[in-house]
Amino acid sequence: MFLGFSVVYGLRVNLSVAMVAMVNTTDPDATKNSSVIHACPLPSGAENGSQTFQQPIPQYPWDSETQGWLLGAFFFGYLCTQIPGGYLAGHYGGSIFLGLGVLGTAVLTLFTPLAAKWGSYWLFALRALEGFGEVGGSMMAMWARWAPPLERSRLTTLSGSGSSFGAFLALPLTGYICEQLGWPAVFYICGGAGCFWAVLWFAFVSDDPRTHRRISDEERDYIINSIGPQGTGHGWTLPLLSMMLSVPLWAIILTQMSANWAFYTLLTSLPTYMSDILHFDLQSVRLWFCCIGMDHVLIYFQSVSRALLIRIMLFLGKIPPQKANVQLFLVAVNYAGCDHILTVTFFTLSSSLGGTSAPGVYINQIDIAPRYAGFLLGITNTFGTIPGVLAPIVTGYFTEDHSLAGWRKVFWVAAGINLGGAIIYLLLGTADIQPWANPDEEGVRQQKRRGESIS
Incomplete structure (x- = not known):
């Protein structure tokens, strides 16, 4: 699951x-509406801020707005399938669902x-x-049946950390492949890896x-006995009204949306910022993301060993204090100007510290309702994907x-x-299993409905 x-x-x-x-920044159509072409001084010996490639590697005259829409296009489709x-x-x-989802995405990437x-x-479509x-929801649905309660935090965090590992490993590797083989090879290699x-x-x-x-029989019996009835499927009926009115669930939703806005802003827009503003070439972009990626992954893996501590903090209704530092370093970027060292340092600290607080909210869904964890992840992913749609588009308009x-x-x-999301979660978050997620409570409700229908 981690590799997936x-x-x-x-x-x-x-x-x-x-x-x-892919973008030809020297094309006059790509910059005809730009009043400021170079926000920071060009490095010595550079005639422009673009990366040149030998033909026949194609390049396209897409402006910043078009790039924003293309970078957010993935999340338009992603929104539609999370809840179902x-x-x-x-x-x-x-x-x-997880296997076919990755396979389908990989095959389409080849095109x-x-x-x-x-x-x-066509690329947007x-x-x-x-x-x-x-x-959505595949991972949580599987861990609800596979992860014993005492191991749930460690297993969920370890597998979920694959997202950070993959994202920040792919960023430097993509730059390297673009340099050596041209940008089309990126999609052939990544698509082949997914297949x-x-x-x-x-x-x-x-x-x-x-x-x-x-x-083994011993492991199977241990898992089944330790999880108990919470490891069974939730059936066709769901306590939808109770979910809609659940304050802890809305705390997770709003926190995930707020965290994803910063995450997707950095993930989709940093290469453009480094190229257009700081005038890093692809090699510099690749080396910088290699540094930030390793730092982020190492801290995320440290979170695995701290999973029990995170759960204790959740039970106390608190969040890791690093969340506040994420905003602090993002704001600090605004005052770093064209200083490459300070900018890279602040971005690295912001991204890395964000990784230490991510497991808490992520695990919280399986804490409050293990039997419905897959469906809840679909709900929170749907709302959490909205920033993935909007953040690149807003960035395109701002820049x-x-x-x-x-x-x-x-x-x-x-x-x-x-x-804002950190404050909401601090006030409303909890890790207690909700009454509507208890199998015994569900059985009582079903008996009442049957009794009312008979009477």
């Missing part, structure tokens, strides 16, 4: 860096160069279809320990003139939204 999420997020963000190589996908994964099991050649509308194929992972997934993974072909002032607006907005 690594592949998924690699497929999701490879366009961010490849966009630097989480519902079906909770009923049938998550392995088939990215062709879609770009046909035009930006392809990226939206890739998002449509990734149904290879899908073969391994279907060969080795099962929805339930009861049906796994290679598990039409390629100025530092426009990018300052981007980082101020991200920091403010993140801080």
Whole structure:
């Protein structure tokens, strides 16, 4: 599952860096509306801020608004399948949905160069279809059946950290592939990796320990007995009204939305910022993301060993204090100006500290309702994907003139939204199993409904 999420997020963000190589910034149509071309001084010996590539590697005259729409296109499709996908994964099991989702996205990724050649509308449609194929809730639905309560935090955090690992590994690798082989190779290699992972997934993974072909009897009995009735599917009926009125669930939703705004802003827009404002070439972008990626991943893995501490903090209704530092360093970027060292330092600290607080909110969904964890993840992912749609588009509008002032607006907005979510979670978050998620309570409700129908 860790490798699967690594592949998924690699497929999701490879366009961010490849966009630097795909766009011809010297084309007059791409910058005709720009009043400020160079916000920071060009490095010595550089004639322009663009990266040149030998033909026949194609480049396209997409302006900042078009790039913003293309970078957010994936999330338009992703929005549509999270809730129904989480519902079906909770009923049938998550392995088939996760496997087919990654396989579908990988196959479509192979057609990215062709879609770009046909035009930006075709590429937008392809990226939206890739998002449509990734149904939500699969991971939580599987861990609800596989993870014993005392190991749930460690297993969920470890597998979920694949998303950060994949995203921040893909960013430097994408730059390297663009340099050596050209940007089309990025999508062929990433798509091939996703197809290879899908073969391994279907060969080795099962929805339930009861049906796994290679598990020992001792391990199977331990998992089944420790999870108990919470490890069964939720059936076709759901306590939808109780979920809609659940304050802890809304605390998770709003916190995830706020955190994702900053996350997706950095994930999709940083390569453009580094190219257009700081005038880093692809090699510098690649080396910088290699540093931030390793730092982020190491801290995220430290969170695995601290999972029990995070759960204790959740039970106390608190959040890791690093959330406040995320906004602090994002705001600090606004005052770093054109200083490369300070900017890279602040971005690295912001991203890394964000990784230490992510497991808490992520695990919280399976804490408050283990039986409905897949469906809840579909709900929270749906709301959490809205920033993925809006953040790149808002960034594109703010940065039409390629100025530092426009990018300052981007980082101020991200920091403010993140801080608001942290406050909401501090006040309303909890890790207690909700009454509507208790199997015994559900049985009582069903008996009452049957009794009322008989009377």
